[in-house]
Amino acid sequence: MGVGLWRFILAAFAGVLVFFHGFCSSEKGAQSSLPFFFFFAFCCMPFVHFSERKSLAYTICIIFLFTAPNYSFMHQATSAPAISYYDYIIVGGGTAGCPLAATLSQNYSVLLLERGGAPYGNPNITNLGSFGAPFSDFSPTSPSQRFVSEDGVINARARVLGGGSCLNAGFYTRAGPDYVEEVGWDSGMVKESYEWVEKVVAFKPPMRQWQSAVRDGLLEVGVLPYNGFTYDHIYGTKIGGTIFDPDGHRHTAADLLQYANPTGLTVLLHATVHKITFRRRGKVRPVAHGVIFRDALGKKHKAYLKRGSKNEIIVSSGALGSPQLLMLSGVGPAQQIKAHNISLVLDLPMVGQRMSDNPMNAIFIPSPLPVEVSLIQVVGITHSGTYIEAASGENFAASGPQRDFGMFSPKIGQLATVPPKQRTPEAIAKAIDSMSKLDETAFRGGFILEKIMGPISTGHLELQSRNPNDNPSVTFNYFKEPEDLQRCVNGMQIIEKIIESKAFSQFKYDYLSVPALINMTLNFPVNLVPRHDNASTSLEQFCKDTVMTIWHYHGGCQVGSVVDHDYKVLGVDALRVIDGSTFNASPGTNPQATVMMLGRYMGLRILSERLASDLPK
Known part of the structure; x- marks a missing residue:
């Protein structure tokens, strides 16, 4: 029976699956034997090239997706009028922008502009087993846009409605109470906002072999106490939340738009904002009053704020996109703006400064036993300034004569021993032959x-061009401060103890010592940083040579230097920045819960303050 006929049968059967989806729950997403290997997803995916596979397996994957929500307010930007007017214009439909738009739409007209497409119907986003696939898609329409920092670390920024929540490993955990207090947020409203988010996107993950062994290993080596399952940020070992449901389907910030008032919200996809426009006539300070954006066909559109002193433009484009857009609009360091022949609106030197990325380092452990497909579920929150987490993947190499090797496949560029520029057809063929002989x-x-x-x-971050589609140049200066390096060493020492623990022993080959595992890990092409001979014997050098991102970069529009505590841009009116670019440090063990919370929190604050001011005096 041909693949085409199978697709027809499976498509017909999909209706039955969709009908019963609301009534049934299973562990199929986590239990099924999925062809993925998560160490390479985290570390090596940036080197591979996207290869579309039209296969029966792909079809089966698609029919298990949730059907897209019926968002009547979501449209392609090509359908937008040449000029439009709104109470609020939000630039960036990401992790903060979606909950912010949903909240503000309850009382006011909101335009949400997203440069990417929708996440729905894309199995590489929705399925847990496809985690990492978007990072190997280098096409202009990919939900992930690759960039390489000046430090030589390969990274990615989101280009999709829902932002980073469509690409990440799904871990959901709140910021600690100390963080909330230091930032100055209202703890009661913060709790309410987290809960609003969690009703839609947060779940308790299943705990299976690998994750349980890591949890027990953490406890055995003294990362105490055991706090069980909780979203709270507490010292010790805990099971955190996940945005993957029991079926292994991802729930992103875009799902929070179901809270929106459909008559108050317009979402435009593939709408790339080129600049924010300001007016100064008769004003002491520049006043933001509109945006210029282009649709997928390159056609220019303009959106303006309606008349009213409380109407605002809110930038929620992320830690790279928000400072980049401010500078493209003439707000930022004067010297840099003038160097690109951009009209200066306001010299704000700290735009793009104090960029940070939490460095990640890992040790790969081959397992003598099959392991489940798992992303981040357990975390050890230590007193030594480091967080310990784990992920695992099942056997990749399909049996039979057509072994494709999944994400190991040299066909898509993943050759640990061959540099990217030397990946000739002959080199790939040789690698496939060698890999075919492996058990x-x-x-x-x-x-x-x-x-x-x-x-x-x-x-810091700097403009590379006036094109908003181009990545800015960014330098994170990993481990520049000795305290950061010492924290990495502390974390690696804990990982070594976990690997040698009794709790983890069944997942480690007896003949592979920790130094051997470190050497093995050093051979993976995780970044563009030159290796040093002493990296296998010095944990300090190992941290420097194998540094990776875990996509928690932040800064560039920080509170106190670019925006005030109400997230209003200093020196201009009617303009705010609300996203991770405002953070001075990454909250909790994973920032996504807090970024979503911030969108809801600030939406509530803006509504509350505005509605209160509109009451008759």
Whole structure:
């Protein structure tokens, strides 16, 4: 029976699956044997090239997706009028922008502009087993846009409605109470906002072999106490939340738009904002009053704020996009803006400054036993400034004569021993032949990672061009501050103890010592940083040479230097920035919960303050 006929049968059967989806729940997403290996997803995916696979397996994957929500307010930007008017214009439909738009739409007209497409119907976004696939898609329409920092670390920024919540490993955990207090947020409203988010996107993950072994190993080596399942940020070992449901389907910030008032919200997809416009006539300070954006066909559109002193433009384009857009609009360091022949609106030197990215380092552990497909579920929150997490993947190499090797496949560029520029057809063919002779157990295992808190080290962002589609140049200065490096060493020492623990022993080959595992990990092409001979014997050098991102970069529009505590841009009116670019440090072990919370929190604050001011005196 041909693949085409199978697709017809499966498509017909999909209706039955969709009908019963609301009544049934299973663990199929986490239990099924999925062809993915998560160490390479985290570390090596930036090197691979996207290869579309039209296969029966792909079809089966698609029919298990949730159907897209019926968002009557969501349209392609090509359908937008040449000129339009709104109470609020939000630039960036990401992790903060979606909940912010949903909240403000309850009382006012809101335009949400997203440069990417919708996440719905894309199995590479929705399915847990496809985590990492978007990072290998380098096409202009990919939900992920790759960039490489000046430090040589390969990274990605989101280009999709829902932002980073469409690409990440799904871990959901709140900021700690100390963080909330230091930032100055109202703790009661923060709690209410987290709960609003959690009703839609947060779930308790299943705990299986690998994650349970890491949890027990953390406890055995003294990362105490055990706090069980909780969203709260507490010292010790805990099971955190996830945005993947029990079926292994991702729920993103875009799902929070179901809270929106459909008559008050307009979402435009593939709408790239080129600049914010200001007016100054008769004003002491520049006043933001509109945006210029282009649709997928390159046609220019303008959106303006309606008359009213309380109407605002809110930038929620992320830690790269928000400072980049401010500078493209003439707000930022004067020297840099003038260098690109952009008209200066306001010299605001700290735009793009104090950029930070929490460095991640990991050790890969081949397993003698099959392991489940898992992303981040357990975390050890230590007193030494580091967080310990883990992920695992099942056997990749399909059996039979057509072994494709999944994400190991040299066909898509993943050659650990061949530099990217030397990946000729002959080199790929040779690698495939060599890999075909390997036993399937060579593709089985997982990794334990550490991420440092903070960090203290900071860098900067600079424009590369006037094109908003181009990545800015960014430097994070990983481990510039000695305290950051020491935190990494502390974390790696804890990982070494976990690997040697009794609780984890069944997932480690007896003959592979920790130094051997470190050497193995050093051979993975995780970044563009030159290796040093002493990296296998010095944890300090290992941290520097194998540094990776865990996509928690932040800064560039920080509170106190670019925006005030109400997230209003200093020196101009009717303009705010609300997203992770305003953070001085990354909240909790994963920032996505807090970024979504911030969108809701600030939406509530803006509504409350505005409605109160509109009451008769």
